[in-house]
Amino acid sequence: MQIKNFHITKNSLLITYKLSYDLLLLLLLTFAVTLIAESLLPGLISSKISLTKLSFAIFLILSLIIYLGKNFGISYEISKINKNKILPPLILFSFLLIGSSLLKFTLWENIIITITTLFVFFLFYELIFIDKEK
Amino acid sequence: MRLFDLTEKIQLDSDSRRQYDIARLVLHVIFFLTMLFVMYRILFPIVPLDFDMNSPTAIRNNISSPRIELTNDFPAKKMIQTNDTLLFNANPIGKFSETTISLTLEKGSSDIQDTPVKIRKSYQSFFYPTGKQVGFKDSTLLFTSNGNYYMISNGALRKFADTNIILAMGYPKSAFLEVTVDDLKLNKPGPDIIDANIYPDDTLFAIDDTYYQIKNQSLIPFVSATAFLTQFDSALAISKNTDFLSNYPESETYAGFADGTLASFADAVFILSAGKSYPIENEVTFAAMGFDWNNVIPVTSSELGAYKKQKQFTNNSPHPDGTIFLDQDSNKLFIIKDKQKLSIENKAVLGTYSKQKPIIANSKDAQKEYSCNLKKSFFDSSTYKCNIPLEKFASLIGNDFEVSTFFKGNVTMNHINATFSTPLAWDSFMNSLSIIKKRLNKNNL
Numbered sequence: 001m002q003i004k005n006f007h008i009t010k011n012s013l014l015i016t017y018k019l020s021y022d023l024l025l026l027l028l029l030t031f032a033v034t035l036i037a038e039s040l041l042p043g044l045i046s047s048k049i050s051l052t053k054l055s056f057a058i059f060l061i062l063s064l065i066i067y068l069g070k071n072f073g074i075s076y077e078i079s080k081i082n083k084n085k086i087l088p089p090l091i092l093f094s095f096l097l098i099g100s101s102l103l104k105f106t107l108w109e110n111i112i113i114t115i116t117t118l119f120v121f122f123l124f125y126e127l128i129f130i131d132k133e134k
Numbered sequence: 135m136r137l138f139d140l141t142e143k144i145q146l147d148s149d150s151r152r153q154y155d156i157a158r159l160v161l162h163v164i165f166f167l168t169m170l171f172v173m174y175r176i177l178f179p180i181v182p183l184d185f186d187m188n189s190p191t192a193i194r195n196n197i198s199s200p201r202i203e204l205t206n207d208f209p210a211k212k213m214i215q216t217n218d219t220l221l222f223n224a225n226p227i228g229k230f231s232e233t234t235i236s237l238t239l240e241k242g243s244s245d246i247q248d249t250p251v252k253i254r255k256s257y258q259s260f261f262y263p264t265g266k267q268v269g270f271k272d273s274t275l276l277f278t279s280n281g282n283y284y285m286i287s288n289g290a291l292r293k294f295a296d297t298n299i300i301l302a303m304g305y306p307k308s309a310f311l312e313v314t315v316d317d318l319k320l321n322k323p324g325p326d327i328i329d330a331n332i333y334p335d336d337t338l339f340a341i342d343d344t345y346y347q348i349k350n351q352s353l354i355p356f357v358s359a360t361a362f363l364t365q366f367d368s369a370l371a372i373s374k375n376t377d378f379l380s381n382y383p384e385s386e387t388y389a390g391f392a393d394g395t396l397a398s399f400a401d402a403v404f405i406l407s408a409g410k411s412y413p414i415e416n417e418v419t420f421a422a423m424g425f426d427w428n429n430v431i432p433v434t435s436s437e438l439g440a441y442k443k444q445k446q447f448t449n450n451s452p453h454p455d456g457t458i459f460l461d462q463d464s465n466k467l468f469i470i471k472d473k474q475k476l477s478i479e480n481k482a483v484l485g486t487y488s489k490q491k492p493i494i495a496n497s498k499d500a501q502k503e504y505s506c507n508l509k510k511s512f513f514d515s516s517t518y519k520c521n522i523p524l525e526k527f528a529s530l531i532g533n534d535f536e537v538s539t540f541f542k543g544n545v546t547m548n549h550i551n552a553t554f555s556t557p558l559a560w561d562s563f564m565n566s567l568s569i570i571k572k573r574l575n576k577n578n579l
Binding site: 011014015017018019021022023025026030040041044045048049074 | 146150154161169172570
């Protein structure tokens with residue numbers, strides 16, 4: 001992360017920028033927890049917290065971060081994600097999430113559909129990101 | 135280094151750093167308190183129920199049937215006249231410690247400060263006005279000790295002119311129920327049965343494996359023997375061979391189960407009444423409405439197909455026609471018909487309804503009223519509110535709260551709200567956890 005044209009008079013905006021990041025993390029955490037809870041018990045949290053409003057809030061905070069970031073000339077180095085560390089838990093989590101939504105199917109139908117869905121997701125990922133990675 | 139500082143490379147001077155740390159702490163505290171509040175609302179829910187008087191047919195309205203007591207109709211132009219009583223029903227599911235009734239009036243309405251609001255609890259249909267005693271069921275065959283024989287046809291008592299007609303028509307003598315002359319007064323008198331060639335309406339026949347009922351001189355087949363047996367004993371049906379079918383046109387509609395029958399098909403349970411089937415929303419509604427799983431009859435798709443499917447039966451729906459209530463207090467049975475509850479007091483009549491299982495209610499408890507006086511809201515001068523504790527209702531049977539308000543002046547109502555809140559108590563906490571566990575088991579196991 002590099003900062004250009006930094007002015008001390010813009011400290012309050014810089015604090016806002018840093019706070020926006022903190023708020024974004026909290027909102028994303030809330031969104032993830034709500035999504036997991038909803039997959040287990042539909043309506044449990046969404047009856048209290050609107051997922052639409054939460055999504056709007058995330059987009060608003062993101063917009064604020066982008067706007068302030070541009071103002072301060074903050075740029076990012078794309079950090080390399082360690083696939084070996086992230087992928088296994090991500091695949092396991094996705095497997096459980098998709099599997100739990102298909103409990104009305106028999107065990108084998110459930111496993112086949114879940115694996116096929118994950119495979120399709122993998123293909124999409126390859127199609128979208130393979131060029132950028134190269 | 136601070137925990138989860140996502141912007142640690144952005145350095146601030148010491149003053150700004152302190153300001154940021156304080157703001158960050160405040161942000162986390164607010165977030166934590168918000169999450170705590172959400173958890174509180176999940177474990178100790180409040181149920182706000184509303185009715186927008188400007189859009190009485192709106193789906194979002196979840197208070198049942200606001201009406202004027204005298205006419206039983208929705209207030210014309212939202213107006214409640216002087217000395218009229220407004221009634222409405224609220225049906226929250228759960229255990230609640232308190233309700234807040236809130237009425238919002240149109241500007242210029244009379245002041246309703248200190249107007250009492252009364253509330254009582256039972257089932258919505260058990261609050262219906264009590265009608266006259268119910269008579270014998272159609273198709274019932276009766277005789278008295280003085281040697282007269284009768285049949286109930288279209289609700290009327292029709293006397294057989296002589297016993298030869300009974301023999302000629304083939305009515306099974308064993309099916310006649312002995313009653314007193316006084317019992318006969320429960321049904322209006324009809325014309326005598328004098329012609330052995332004309333079967334009166336509601337006569338039952340058994341032809342091969344199918345039961346029929348005669349109506350307007352056409353034969354209505356029962357959708358199944360199971361359906362017939364929920365209403366009548368097989369002994370009531372006159373046995374005929376298939377040639378008999380050529381004497382009467384056969385109806386295209388079917389006769390079905392006794393009104394109020396609970397029927398299960400696939401994963402759903404339906405209430406069958408007057409040719410209509412009402413799918414019950416879920417097992418919570420099933421239990422809240424006082425139904426018993428032991429009274430559910432499995433039916434086939436063709437049996438269910440004879441009924442016109444209606445919208446879901448929710449906790450806001452009153453029990454349909456044919457539902458029988460057993461009043462714990464008087465030990466009397468009541469049957470729901472045309473928004474009235476008709477008492478079944480006569481023992482002989484009771485026998486003809488004995489195949490239907492009653493729902494337990496209590497008329498004495500249903501009369502227990504608690505009240506509060508409306509006070510003008512601090513924030514909105516057109517809104518009046520008051521709170522009624524509900525602890526005393528906890529042990530009373532029923533899912534319905536009937537709220538009534540008597541107005542001394544003309545009032546134009548815009549909005550009705552009844553908010554039910556759960557007590558912050560260990561019992562409520564455990565109850566909520568138990569509900570979550572049940573839902574988890576249901577959804578995921």
